[in-house]
Amino acid sequence: MLTSGRKEELVKLCSNLVRIPSLSGQERLLAAFVRDTMQSMGFDDVQVDFYGSVIGTMDFGKGPCLLFEAQLDHVDVGNPFQWNHYPFGGFLEGGKIYGRGATDQKGALAAMMCAASFLKEDRLKDLCGRLVVSATVCQEKFEGVSSMLVAEKCAPDFVVTGEASGLALERGQRGRAEIVVEVSGKQAHSARPDYGVNAAVLMARLVSFIKDNFKPAKDPFLGEGIMELTSLVSYPENATGIVPDVCRAIFDRRLLPGETRSSVLLQVERLLEEAAKHIPSLNARAWISSSEYQCYTGAAISGEHFAPAWLLPEDHPFVKSCLKGLSRAGLPPRLAEGAGFGTNGCYYGGVASIPTIVFGPSRESLAHVSDEYIEIEEMYLGCMGYYGIAEQILSTENGL
Template structure:
């Protein structure tokens, strides 16, 4: 199916309205209400907002076939420096075939497109149901809010709308946030021999962690561990030998890695350094976080988001690729370099998942973020074709 001129304009209008409503993490209410209203106007059979503020729309087919979930997140990263933007971050201006604004590529363009495209899948061809989901707080908790939705609705297949440059993404590395702490003993810095400096103890630990041999995957790439911040207590020091030092590492995961397997090599290093360094003490854990949604519900979770990979011969992958290619869109199998809500659907729950979305990863979170209108149109046609192929 090709979009008509009128349908193109309707699609553009929906995306622009999403951009014009700022929706930082925990502040998605206006966008959520607009999405629910839009779903109702487009003829969805059901549309509702759950207790966490996620929006879910359902289009019912004629049979008892599979349920396909199209998913995207409503929140965006913050615009800290609007003065550096050439275009209003929330103006949704169209210039030279591009819509500018925060969230255009990450990922209100795709979300608006999924919402609109799902309504154009012919119901008479649907032997199953379509759900379109807009989730909260993905930018700070990948997949946690999506998990709340998957607790309530059936999902045989998941299609993520995160940018893929119109390719079919079949996997991604996961992400873990690892916190390492060394313990010391405070003393006045004029008498350091009376204390134990936790920062000095952190130095050899960091060096050993940097030299860890990490696994690799032929498709997803290398596992990574990178130091992202370090701070001591007390801070500022004020003539006190620091009694604690905390370092945070970003750990990129490949399939099969677990919390236990990720932490074990660091625990082994700590045990060895206890034997080698007098008064050495340290601990390691997966970081935890919590935040309130705009509905007032508290989300708490460990910051461990598994990697996932779908077999390229799986029918979800094959049917989706064939459906998109049949439109003359030259798609191929690819992967995400960043973490997505697929960590929940595929990584945690094992639900077959792909990614298919307009624009490119490199346009996420940038100044003068934009999305090409032609990408929106092609993505809409692709979503329709994928929906038809999976629900025949």
């Protein structure tokens, strides 16, 4: 299905996507380009939702709705002097396309858009239902929040999210909770610390206690429900000569199926209660963090940093159909041995309980790095994989 002309079209599209910077909340130019490109590729309906996500639909009539989703936004470039290629050049070199977002997830988005267009050209009369491609905003800020509007718009029966998976099919992922732990003390002059209670010193002991006493649950496929310290700040911030009276730590807690907001918090609160028995003067509390951000449309997007885990069994009909689709497209029908990074699948699979898998070209180790790139040959295979999955799910003969 990938002629030389189609391969050229896919490479050109990916390069153009990479050339348009699209930090979270600054995706306007890229969203407009994706909207216009979808219209020119023959999508039957293209809309931009309240948050700014671009939703393109191929309508083949009555039947199931299959959603392909990839993010529009990317993380910051970081130190540009650590790059050998201009981060927004979309340069082709050595069989690779270089630039921020090439792996995460502009290569996947280009492959999804092309797969949908090529499938309509090839198999229009043999398909039923709807194939939707969503280019979704603010994934790097809020996993799954903007996906809620996408799901409301298209009501998908099945979802494929385009996180890099090395062309293996991931049938679930760990969830994530960002937990804030705050220790309160008493401010004093640092020349006489005995007049106060040093919150930073208490926090140091508490972090050590949590590290020694937190016992993560394990899942055979998803791995451990770890709890990792990612930030530590005392207040007054950047002050000198003062014993801090507040210290906050942020922990990244990876979640397993069945863990809820209340169960996760309860586990941490019990750790704090136990720690207080061993650390004199400890006064600590915990909560799940939340934040608000502004989309490029001007809309405020907000929510708690909590995303549940999700996992499909190996013999789930959607998993089996996706593997058949990969096989019919000429790809090895491989199931991943473990889960990758968090994705918007946490909403579809974890919150909405929609059968969801992760499938994408490239490797997760290439995301968020200097000189990010995607291998062109692997992007070709990704496009073929999306084509085969959609053909299998929406076929009038072989569909679910």
